[in-house]
Amino acid sequence: MSRKDIDEVTGVETTGHEWDGIKELNKPLPRWWLWTFYASILWSIGYWVLYPAWPTLAGYTKGTLGYSQRATVAEEVAAARAAQGRFREALGATPLEQVKDNPELLRFAMAGGAAAFGTNCAPCHGRGAQGFPGYPNLNDDDWLWGGGIADIHQTVRFGIRSGHGESRDSQMPRYGLDKLLDEKQVADAAEFVLSLSNQGTDEAAQARGKETFAEQCAACHGEAGTGNAELGAPDLTDAIWLYGGTRAAVIDSIRTGRGGQMPLWEGRLDPVTIKSLAVYVHSLGGGQ
Numbered sequence: 654m655s656r657k658d659i660d661e662v663t664g665v666e667t668t669g670h671e672w673d674g675i676k677e678l679n680k681p682l683p684r685w686w687l688w689t690f691y692a693s694i695l696w697s698i699g700y701w702v703l704y705p706a707w708p709t710l711a712g713y714t715k716g717t718l719g720y721s722q723r724a725t726v727a728e729e730v731a732a733a734r735a736a737q738g739r740f741r742e743a744l745g746a747t748p749l750e751q752v753k754d755n756p757e758l759l760r761f762a763m764a765g766g767a768a769a770f771g772t773n774c775a776p777c778h779g780r781g782a783q784g785f786p787g788y789p790n791l792n793d794d795d796w797l798w799g800g801g802i803a804d805i806h807q808t809v810r811f812g813i814r815s816g817h818g819e820s821r822d823s824q825m826p827r828y829g830l831d832k833l834l835d836e837k838q839v840a841d842a843a844e845f846v847l848s849l850s851n852q853g854t855d856e857a858a859q860a861r862g863k864e865t866f867a868e869q870c871a872a873c874h875g876e877a878g879t880g881n882a883e884l885g886a887p888d889l890t891d892a893i894w895l896y897g898g899t900r901a902a903v904i905d906s907i908r909t910g911r912g913g914q915m916p917l918w919e920g921r922l923d924p925v926t927i928k929s930l931a932v933y934v935h936s937l938g939g940g941q
């Protein structure tokens with residue numbers, strides 16, 4: 654049981670609570686604290702009336718101001734769309750080569766291209782477009798099918814070996830699989846290909862490979878092995894490899910003919926997005 658009494662020193666009533674001889678004085682709450690407390694109660698009542706507040710079984714109390722974050726976001730999104738619409742129209746109407754002359758339009762195309770790239774292209778080409786074996790790096794200035802903005806646009810629209818009538822298309826013969834060359838001839842040709850980027854080791858094999866190359870390969874890769882963008886035939890002299898520059902990888906390329914495929918985007922992405930992608934990829938560093 655507690656017993657209330659008066660503290661002798663201060664003359665204030667105690668609460669009757671006592672710990673080890675120390676008693677608690679019954680002092681009122683500070684005035685500033687009480688007023689703040691009452692004010693916040695009033696404020697919260699005002700808030701309940703004006704703004705959405707209490708959950709109900711069927712939803713929530715809406716408040717007399719009719720405020721809704723969802724409506725605010727919807728308005729902002731609509732405004733952003735309207736602003737974009739102007740740019741999208743302008744981009745659609747501007748010839749590909751002239752986009753770079755309009756800084757505002759260029760910025761819009763780059764932003765849209767980067768976003769579309771992240772969603773659609775990064776799974777194969779990498780987030781930074783750095784590529785993977787079989788999937789070309791789009792940052793360097795080594796192009797299979799041409800690095801002009803119109804070339805890139807064409808590649809993205811119709812794909813590569815995609816089956817579409819306007820797709821980039823060519824097929825390196827499957828020299829090993831179809832027994833067009835025997836194993837030794839394939840190895841000799843590989844030795845010659847390696848020598849083009851100063852990786853050859855066997856001069857006799859290179860000389861034999863050189864003959865095979867002139868007969869079989871030069872039609873696509875060029876007399877000097879520097880490639881042909883009309884046919885998607887890579888430059889074999891630059892030490893940049895789509896499938897790898899090891900002896901085993903080069904032999905495999907000659908045996909199988911490779912034939913990488915890229916899907917077409919016409920019909921899957923709208924024309925303005927495809928245009929933005931061409932502008933973006935062209936800007937990555939290796940654009941011609």
Ligand code: HEC
Binds near residue numbers: 773776797800885913
């Ligand atoms: C399913 C995988 C895949 C996806 C997705 C993909 N690509 Fe490709 N892309 C490839 C392959 C494989 C090649 C190389 C084809 C070849 O060997 O000729 C390629 C080649 C290219 C080239 C030609 C490069 C050159 O050197 O000429 C461009 C440009 C390109 N892709 C852009 C894109 C863009 C832009 C997107 C997104 C809209 C995209 N790619 C999506 C697989 C893909």
Ligand code: HEC
Binds near residue numbers: 825843866872913
């Ligand atoms: C009909 C045209 C054609 C002929 C003929 C041809 N190639 Fe190719 N070659 C290509 C194409 C196209 C590619 C790229 C394939 C791809 O992108 O998937 C390629 C790719 C390669 C690669 C891979 C390069 C890399 O970067 O990884 C090597 C190596 C190669 N060819 C060597 C040869 C040799 C050696 C011969 C002759 C024995 C030959 N090619 C004949 C068209 C041809």
